[in-house]
Amino acid sequence: MTSPPAGTDGSAASGHVRLPVYEGLVRELGDVLAETREVAERTERQLRQVLPRPRTRPAPAPAPR
Template identity: 55%
Template sequence: MTSSPSAGDHLPVYDGLVRERGDIVAEAREVAEHAQHQARQALAGHSGVRREPPARPRTH
């Protein structure tokens, strides 16, 4: 695991990429946090989406 740079560190290559492509690291962190939140809710039995009960097979 690498340590994150302190506020005083200057990373010109990273800064240039962020300007060109957006802050992918920050976006990935947000997506991961959202996924963790959804997983915690699902494991606790709270679903944000209502599911229809499974369809029953039709008998002929």
């Protein structure tokens, strides 16, 4: 396996690796990973509004000896 070329075009030298096949799929089909992340974050926010917050309970008293 070879390393990506170093350069200023978004390659390894600038800390990014270009993935032309993935970029093409994103242009054609949309960024499924980003959309999934957004839906998960929105769902988490909605659940926080709907579900009751956990109550903190005092620690149980030590058992008598």
